[in-house]
Amino acid sequence: MCCLLTSVLPLLQRFAWHPSRRISGSSAGGPTVAGPVRLWMAVLLFVGTAALPALTLAQVDGPCETEYAQAEEAYFAGAFDRAEGLLTTCLEEVSLSEEARVRFYRLLSFVYLAQSADAQARLMVESLLDVAPTYAPDETTDRPDFVALVREVKATRRAGEADQEDRGPRLWRWVAGGVATVAAGIGAAVLLGGGNGDAGGNGGNGGLPTPPLPPGD
Numbered sequence: 001m002c003c004l005l006t007s008v009l010p011l012l013q014r015f016a017w018h019p020s021r022r023i024s025g026s027s028a029g030g031p032t033v034a035g036p037v038r039l040w041m042a043v044l045l046f047v048g049t050a051a052l053p054a055l056t057l058a059q060v061d062g063p064c065e066t067e068y069a070q071a072e073e074a075y076f077a078g079a080f081d082r083a084e085g086l087l088t089t090c091l092e093e094v095s096l097s098e099e100a101r102v103r104f105y106r107l108l109s110f111v112y113l114a115q116s117a118d119a120q121a122r123l124m125v126e127s128l129l130d131v132a133p134t135y136a137p138d139e140t141t142d143r144p145d146f147v148a149l150v151r152e153v154k155a156t157r158r159a160g161e162a163d164q165e166d167r168g169p170r171l172w173r174w175v176a177g178g179v180a181t182v183a184a185g186i187g188a189a190v191l192l193g194g195g196n197g198d199a200g201g202n203g204g205n206g207g208l209p210t211p212p213l214p215p216g217d
Contacts, residue, residue: 063095067089068103070086075114080114087111098131102128105128109146112124121149125149125153129157137150
C-alpha cells in the first residue's frame, strides 16, 4: 500500500493542484477541468487502483491454496509427514470446493504411495471418487501406481454396482423356488395323509368288509 501511494501521489498532485492545466490532447483555448473536479477524478482513480490487487487476489487465491503449494513442495522434497499434515488439515475445511478436494485427495494419495502405505492411499482414492465419480487420472503427469489404483478402485465399484443390480432378480428367483418346494411338500403330505385315512376306515383288514355276526338261538 505504501508503494502504491508513492506511485499515485504524483498523479494526485498533477490532477488536483494544477487546475489551470488542460486535459491532454486539448489545444489552446480548449476545455479545462476545474480543480475540485480534478481532485475527485484523482481520488476515484486512487481508490480503484488500491482495490484492484485485493480483487485479483480474491479471484485467484482460495482456501488452503498456500498450504497446498507448501504440501506439494514438501512432497517433492520427501518431507511426507509435513505434506500429510498440511493436506489433512485443509481437507477438514468446510468451505473447500469439490475441485480443490479432488486435488488434495490426489496429492495425499501420492504422499501415501511414496511411503508404500497402500491402504491409506486407497482410502484417499475412494474419497476422491466419492467427490468425483468420473475422475480420470492423467497418465502423463500422475504416478503410475496412482493411475493403476484409480483404475482398480473404479473397476471394483463397477463390479459391486453390477452385483447389486443382479441381486434383485436373484432374490426373486430364490423366493419363487422356495415357494414351489414348499408347495410340493405340502401336496405330497396331503396325498399321503388321505391314503392312510382310507386304510384306517376299513378297520385295518386290508380293505376287506367286516363279517356279519352269527344268528342267535
